[in-house]
Amino acid sequence: ISHELRTPLGFIKGYSTTLLRQDTSWDASTQREFLIIIEEEADRLTQLIEDLLESARLQSNTLQFKFQPMRMDALILDVVLRINQRYPGLSVNLDFGAVPLIPGDNIHLTRVFENLVSNAIKYAPGSPLEVGLAQTGKNLHVRFADHGPGIPSEHQAMVFERFYRVPGENTLNTGTGLGLYICHQIIMAHHGKIWVESAPGHGTTFHIELPLDASAHPET
Numbered sequence: 170i171s172h173e174l175r176t177p178l179g180f181i182k183g184y185s186t187t188l189l190r191q192d193t194s195w196d197a198s199t200q201r202e203f204l205i206i207i208e209e210e211a212d213r214l215t216q217l218i219e220d221l222l223e224s225a226r227l228q229s230n231t232l233q234f235k236f237q238p239m240r241m242d243a244l245i246l247d248v249v250l251r252i253n254q255r256y257p258g259l260s261v262n263l264d265f266g267a268v269p270l271i272p273g274d275n276i277h278l279t280r281v282f283e284n285l286v287s288n289a290i291k292y293a294p295g296s297p298l299e300v301g302l303a304q305t306g307k308n309l310h311v312r313f314a315d316h317g318p319g320i321p322s323e324h325q326a327m328v329f330e331r332f333y334r335v336p337g338e339n340t341l342n343t344g345t346g347l348g349l350y351i352c353h354q355i356i357m358a359h360h361g362k363i364w365v366e367s368a369p370g371h372g373t374t375f376h377i378e379l380p381l382d383a384s385a386h387p388e389t
Contacts, residue, residue: 173217177210220347223280224331227354234277234358238270241278241309241379242302248282249300256290260297268304271381277355284348285313285375293317293373307381308361314374320367328365329353 184203188195195203226232242265249261289298293315301312320328324335332346356363361379 174214177214177217180210181207181214220351224347224351224354227351227358228331232277232358234274236272236274236359239273239275239278241268241271241273241311244275244279245282245300245302245311248279248286252283252286252290259290261286262297262299264299264301266303268302268309269381271309271379273359273379274355278359281352281355281377282311282313284352288348288375289313289315289317289373296372304381305378308378309381311377311379312374313377314372316372319369319371319373320365321369322367325365325367329363 184207187193188200188203223232245265246263249263253259253261286298289296294317296316299312299314301310301314303310320335328335329349329352330346331350334346353363356377356379359379361377363375363377365373365375367373
């Protein structure tokens with residue numbers, strides 16, 4: 170964690186110090202390039218801190234949830250549209266069946282889907298993402314599938330643990346191992362379940378099931 174926090178701080182400090190040097194002048198294009206890097210690293214640092222705080226609240230059961238009827242298809246579509254603005258080359262195929270309103274916390278479920286899409290972008294770069302949504306009995310089933318390198322079977326049971334990262338992952342991919350832990354805890358708070366199916370070389374699919382019954386969600 171200390172390494173992940175120091176890395177963006179190092180970029181921010183280095184580029185801001187460079188811009189402030191009085192013995193060198195930078196053209197407008199270079200200044201803008203440096204400022205963009207500073208902004209991106211500041212955003213990254215903010216996200217890391219938010220992940221740490223949210224995981225601590227989830228672990229101590231102090232994160233507040235407000236359940237209300239919501240449209241899951243609209244929420245997922247909004248997440249995809251916003252991420253497509255940042256990653257215009259990302260191909261996302263949506264397969265939505267007719268589904269009823271579901272009781273849920275809009276803000277926290279948005280966080281879950283943002284984490285899953287971000288995971289696919291980091292660990293399956295260039296792969297199209299398939300998102301499915303359907304009613305299965307008394308549950309709503311959500312499916313996020315990529316066609317990336319996959320996760321070895323011996324690590325699949327641990328990917329939702331706090332701070333866990335699969336050994337041997339590309340070291341260029343930064344992360345704290347908190348994203349999937351946060352997803353798991355939020356889904357558990359919705360009385361649902363989340364699991365992963367994957368095989369090396371055949372992509373990864375995350376499944377989520379959420380109950381349609383509003384009585385399963387006491388106000389917290």
